[in-house]
Amino acid sequence: RLGKIYLFFLILTFYAALGSGNNLLYLAYSMLLAAVAAAALLQAANLARLKVEFRFPDQIFAQSDFRVRLEIRNPLPYPRYQLRLSGGNREAFIARIGAGGCAEAVFRQRVERRGKIRLRNFYLESGFPWGIFRRRLSLSAETLVLPQINDAPDMQLVKKSSQAGVLRPVRGVGEELYAIREYNEGDDTRLINWKITARTGKIIVNEYAQPFGGQIALDLRGIGAGPAAERQITSAAAACKFLLDGGVEVRLMTDDAETEFGRGPLHLEKILHILALTGEGNTLRDAAPAPPAPRDDRFENTPRLHRFGYVLAAVSYGGLLLAEEFTWPLFTAGAMLMALGVVLDLRRRWLKTWPSNAFSAAMLAYLIFYAYPHRGLTAANLELAVYILLNRMLSPKGDTECKQILLASFFLFFQVSGTSISPWYLSFALLFFLAAGAWLWESQNAAPAPVRQWVPASAMLILLCLPAAVSVFLATPRVERRRGVLSLGNLPLPAIPYTLDSKIGFTDTVSLGFFGMLRKNSNRALKIEMPSAKNPSGKELYGLRLRGNAFDYFDGQKWFKSPIRFSYRYFGKTYRVEGSKAWLPRDRSRTLFPGFRQDQKLVPLDFTVYPVNSSVLFTLGRPAVLVGNDPGVYFDFTDTVFFTGAYDQARSYRLYAQPDETGFKGHILDYAQLLHYYLQLPKQDKAVEKLAERITARAAGPRQEAEMIADYLRENYEYSLLSQEGDKSLKDFLFDSRTGNCEYFASAAVVLMRMRKIPARLATGFVLADWNPYGRFYDVRQHDAHAWTEAYLPESGWTPFDPTPPGSSQGALIGSYWKKLRQYFTALEVNWYRRVVGYDRNDQNSNWQKLFQSWKNLLKEGLKVLILAAALVALGWAGRRALTLAEQKRRTRGQDAFYLDLLRLLEKRGHAKKTWQTGREFAREVVALNPRLAAVADLTEQYYQCRYRGRPIGEKDERRIKDLLRRLKTDQ
Numbered sequence: 001r002l003g004k005i006y007l008f009f010l011i012l013t014f015y016a017a018l019g020s021g022n023n024l025l026y027l028a029y030s031m032l033l034a035a036v037a038a039a040a041l042l043q044a045a046n047l048a049r050l051k052v053e054f055r056f057p058d059q060i061f062a063q064s065d066f067r068v069r070l071e072i073r074n075p076l077p078y079p080r081y082q083l084r085l086s087g088g089n090r091e092a093f094i095a096r097i098g099a100g101g102c103a104e105a106v107f108r109q110r111v112e113r114r115g116k117i118r119l120r121n122f123y124l125e126s127g128f129p130w131g132i133f134r135r136r137l138s139l140s141a142e143t144l145v146l147p148q149i150n151d152a153p154d155m156q157l158v159k160k161s162s163q164a165g166v167l168r169p170v171r172g173v174g175e176e177l178y179a180i181r182e183y184n185e186g187d188d189t190r191l192i193n194w195k196i197t198a199r200t201g202k203i204i205v206n207e208y209a210q211p212f213g214g215q216i217a218l219d220l221r222g223i224g225a226g227p228a229a230e231r232q233i234t235s236a237a238a239a240c241k242f243l244l245d246g247g248v249e250v251r252l253m254t255d256d257a258e259t260e261f262g263r264g265p266l267h268l269e270k271i272l273h274i275l276a277l278t279g280e281g282n283t284l285r286d287a288a289p290a291p292p293a294p295r296d297d298r299f300e301n302t303p304r305l306h307r308f309g310y311v312l313a314a315v316s317y318g319g320l321l322l323a324e325e326f327t328w329p330l331f332t333a334g335a336m337l338m339a340l341g342v343v344l345d346l347r348r349r350w351l352k353t354w355p356s357n358a359f360s361a362a363m364l365a366y367l368i369f370y371a372y373p374h375r376g377l378t379a380a381n382l383e384l385a386v387y388i389l390l391n392r393m394l395s396p397k398g399d400t401e402c403k404q405i406l407l408a409s410f411f412l413f414f415q416v417s418g419t420s421i422s423p424w425y426l427s428f429a430l431l432f433f434l435a436a437g438a439w440l441w442e443s444q445n446a447a448p449a450p451v452r453q454w455v456p457a458s459a460m461l462i463l464l465c466l467p468a469a470v471s472v473f474l475a476t477p478r479v480e481r482r483r484g485v486l487s488l489g490n491l492p493l494p495a496i497p498y499t500l501d502s503k504i505g506f507t508d509t510v511s512l513g514f515f516g517m518l519r520k521n522s523n524r525a526l527k528i529e530m531p532s533a534k535n536p537s538g539k540e541l542y543g544l545r546l547r548g549n550a551f552d553y554f555d556g557q558k559w560f561k562s563p564i565r566f567s568y569r570y571f572g573k574t575y576r577v578e579g580s581k582a583w584l585p586r587d588r589s590r591t592l593f594p595g596f597r598q599d600q601k602l603v604p605l606d607f608t609v610y611p612v613n614s615s616v617l618f619t620l621g622r623p624a625v626l627v628g629n630d631p632g633v634y635f636d637f638t639d640t641v642f643f644t645g646a647y648d649q650a651r652s653y654r655l656y657a658q659p660d661e662t663g664f665k666g667h668i669l670d671y672a673q674l675l676h677y678y679l680q681l682p683k684q685d686k687a688v689e690k691l692a693e694r695i696t697a698r699a700a701g702p703r704q705e706a707e708m709i710a711d712y713l714r715e716n717y718e719y720s721l722l723s724q725e726g727d728k729s730l731k732d733f734l735f736d737s738r739t740g741n742c743e744y745f746a747s748a749a750v751v752l753m754r755m756r757k758i759p760a761r762l763a764t765g766f767v768l769a770d771w772n773p774y775g776r777f778y779d780v781r782q783h784d785a786h787a788w789t790e791a792y793l794p795e796s797g798w799t800p801f802d803p804t805p806p807g808s809s810q811g812a813l814i815g816s817y818w819k820k821l822r823q824y825f826t827a828l829e830v831n832w833y834r835r836v837v838g839y840d841r842n843d844q845n846s847n848w849q850k851l852f853q854s855w856k857n858l859l860k861e862g863l864k865v866l867i868l869a870a871a872l873v874a875l876g877w878a879g880r881r882a883l884t885l886a887e888q889k890r891r892t893r894g895q896d897a898f899y900l901d902l903l904r905l906l907e908k909r910g911h912a913k914k915t916w917q918t919g920r921e922f923a924r925e926v927v928a929l930n931p932r933l934a935a936v937a938d939l940t941e942q943y944y945q946c947r948y949r950g951r952p953i954g955e956k957d958e959r960r961i962k963d964l965l966r967r968l969k970t971d972q
Contacts, residue, residue, distance in 0.1 A: 034468035093446035115281025130440035341393035628653035678759035
């Protein structure tokens, strides 16, 4: 049942992740699926190659109880956990079997029939490690069951053996009881058995047997099969025991086997085996199954499960600290109620029914009539999950409540996963799965497991699951999300809790703290491709600022644009601007910007911009030509370019630009009169003015003043993502906290420069920092958003200055230990938002391409290694072969000299070898002319073996050759 619930939550989490695009739900789903895979592998390994042996007693009698011992051996070098043996109506739990160890369990059994019997009602099962899967193995064993032995044997089967033949015994007066029966008329009243008569209500008499001789034979031949035959076999077994106990020699005769006369226990055992295998007993039959042990869902380890449930509930409740919809009053009140539930449970006292019902009714009314209509689906679902958990914590704890606490904890974890983007989520998720795994582990144990057992096992499981979870997270297909809200009807599922809309957060105003929220948002903003570069490396534009908007008016908290009228010159014509919009005409599919020349060296860039809250046209340097389908564009006096409308959908365009130039100041008439707009200051503050004077005291000109202001802010202030909109003024940033987002640094630089009469403005956009080498484009996310300062210098015009410390984008670790730690956390935070929260289909495709490229390179290198290894093997084989042949030649060199001696000897005797003859032809000719020289053929064959086959001549062959040569010399 736990496995089905787990599977339900797995499917639910995947469905929610797929529908919402929330990567933390994908991460939770990946952990769940990795746990399923780990459970399946561990389940198979836990029962693999276990050896189960049945130990039966020496003798088993039909219709009698006996004990069977099951011995489980673990031959593999790792332990086994949570094994459950069942046999008939009893179960045995084995918590652990060490590597190479064994365990045993004893079961009471009963078999109704004799003969070869197979016991099949034994099972070995395990739910290790978390009860997600439960595998059951059927066990069976064969044994021999002896016939039942009655207390009162039937002596009618007994025959007496003597030298004269076999005689039947007759009833008579004796000392041994022969049988009991009902009273017949004429029986001796002295034979009445009064005890049995009083018990049965019938007159019963005893019959006594006359003494027999020393040998008795039992004849069971031709008894057939069926109940009558079984009764005869049972009676024969009882009679044999009765006679052998009395010292009589007994012989048994059946259709299948027979025995000689014998006495004693060994002879009785032989007879019982023959009786067990007589007739149907010689056929293997299954024992009748015993009634199964009663099973229910009650846990055998409930007290310890309660404590693990407290830990699990506390961990899941602590996740509220990461939820975007979290409020401190809700958290504090809930924590107090959870503590109350623990105290009441430890004291075995619980709340009365009516307060609990009243609280439930009030909470239900609050959710229906207020939370869902007014607070929204996300907040209401979160509060519902908290209420369910608190309700279970305040209830009396039983087996059902144990499971319900687990389910409620997971439901709250599920909601937190859908409402959090915090970098601490990973630690929270690992802690939650560790607590849930410990609870599920304990639920499979019949007794509390020692810490030394489950702690190492849990660590091993985490190490096994983490790589699998990472792989699943990276490989699970992503669906591009259109909006940030999950559309799943009325199901209580989490919505994506973006403080910002799914559109890019560029607007016509900028507030202090605004970029802190943007940098927490990892949605894709745009991508930039370089179509003209043959092999772009990403270094061409890396670190450049992609300009979006610019602002001239600052009220101390927000930046705005001033409505300004101006005139501009466009290809020799002068135009008057009303409403700060300098419209540019469209020439077919392109728009030419002021200052465009045919001889300019321009850089083409392809932009794909995702939906944005503004109509700003992102540029790199000074734009020259725009190619796209938009009906028109315009620019304002801040050198910002706009489309006619906002980006409701993704938009693509090609821009030809000059990255080393900025602005349209050369084409706006009377531009010097507009510079006073860039000297506006909010309410004068003497402290800020004195700070500006102190920073630039040694400056020699506007440029040096601007550089000193930017350097001062970079060196004396810290970058942080923790500032929130409206929480901190510019003065607080300069003199109190000294930490802030990039717009704090840029705003402070603008104000300080204006204090020194330097025209300055705030510019916003993105920093190009993420080059995709496989897709060959810049991947720009919302967390790449940046604000900087542009100062107007007489000699160079508008010049960018970036007063933000480098730790905001490069994660530099400088300064004191605490500063390094904070900067390290900031870098970690940015990477979390970029790599995990913002992971999407493009990242996935890039990873697949990287993996493919890695495998391709690996295969190339592997092929090179294989070729090299094959060459080395071939070279080694050739060298070894050459050495072998050289050794053979060395061994045979000089050993064929005997053949030259043979030729010289034959030549002396008139048999000279002709040049065109082979050795064998010459030998045949010699033997044909003189048969007495037959040894020549043998010597020639020996020469062939030595010379052409490389066969060395051994000592035995050498003695034979010498003997043949000697015989040829002496044989004239």
